[in-house]
Amino acid sequence: MAIFGSGPVGLMAQKAAWINGASRVIAIDPLNYRLEKARKVNNVDTLNPDEVDVVEAIREMTGGRGADVCVDCVGFEPERTIIDKAKALINFEVGSMKVLDMAFKAVRRSGTVTIMGVYGSTYDNFPMHRIFDKGLTIRQGQAPVLNYIDHLIDLVKEEKVVLDDIITHTLPLSEVAHGYEIFDKKEEDCVKVVLKP
Ligand SMILES: NC(=O)c1ccc[n+]([C@@H]2O[C@H](COP(=O)([O-])OP(=O)(O)OC[C@H]3O[C@@H](n4cnc5c(N)ncnc54)[C@H](O)[C@@H]3O)[C@@H](O)[C@H]2O)c1
Known part of the structure; x- marks a missing residue:
């Protein structure tokens, strides 16, 4: 499973990945101190998009196949170059879907992309062709907290998850x-x- 973003949401997604049976968890973030935190508290592999081609690296780490699941825990406000910002201005877009685009590329065929990060705009060049060709499943939206809270509290009580280490x-x-x-x-x-x- 590849999880983009190692803020509080990404760190929790990493914990959820292990609890739900992931065999390998890869965390992606341009901030090395956050990757260090992810390694320390969640024992994940890490990639910095400023240092490596993340999509290629994930393919290499998965025998060329791609991750079973990619989770976007960044949203529409990733770190952006001046060119990203100029493109957004020309297209009347708010922020960027570059992380989501990476997730669609890094996931395996018939895989799942889950979008936890917030998006609040339309985006030109939405990669519909890739989603269709790879037969991807997309899950997204605000967390339906009331639906899961009892189960989550049980996980804490049973010491299956530690929360305060983040x-x-x-x-x-x-x-x-x-x-x-x-x-x-x-x-x-x-x-x-x-x-x-
Ligand atoms: N769906 C929901 O119910 C829900 C709930 C809470 C928060 N959110 C959203 O989740 C997102 C993350 O929240 P957070 O509190 O962890 O925020 P955060 O800003 O602390 O974390 C985002 C992380 O993404 C990293 N990042 C930036 N560019 C990146 C890139 N190109 N590739 C990989 N990582 C990159 C940043 O360095 C940062 O560590 C936000 O969009 C937030 O609004 C959604």
């Missing part, structure tokens, strides 16, 4: 603005902030 900052409520700032700007190796009233 927390990097515990702050008083009076420092909420600072907490948001370091999370937004990815400063101080921030991954997950918990506020204590």
Whole structure:
């Protein structure tokens, strides 16, 4: 399973992948401190898209086949080049679907792409041909939390999942603005902030 993005959502998706029987979990993120966190807390393989061709690397790691499942935990605000930004401007698009595009390329034929990251715009050049040709299944949307919460609490109670290992900052409520700032700007190796009233 290949999981794009190693923020709080990606780290949780990595945990869910192991719990649900994945045989190998590959985490992708341009921030090395987040990949380090992913290796430490979730024992995953990691790829940095600024250092390797992620699609090629995933193909190589899966015997040329591609990942069974690709999960987009980035959404429409990935790190973008000036060219990405210019293309978005010309096409009247908000952000970019470049991560989703990578997921469609890196998944195996008849595989599944799950979209957890948020998208809120239309996109030109949507790769319908690739989705059709590979016979892909796409799952996406806001997490239906009420549907799963009892099961998830049971997983914590039974110690099948650890949650607090992704927390990097515990702050008083009076420092909420600072907490948001370091999370937004990815400063101080921030991954997950918990506020204590
Ligand atoms: N579906 C839902 O119910 C739900 C719930 C909560 C959050 N979300 C969404 O999930 C997404 C992730 O949330 P988060 O809190 O983990 O955010 P985050 O910003 O902390 O994490 C996103 C990660 O993606 C990485 N990234 C950027 N460009 C990349 C690329 N090209 N390839 C791989 N990784 C790349 C960033 O470095 C960052 O670590 C957001 O879009 C958020 O809105 C969805």
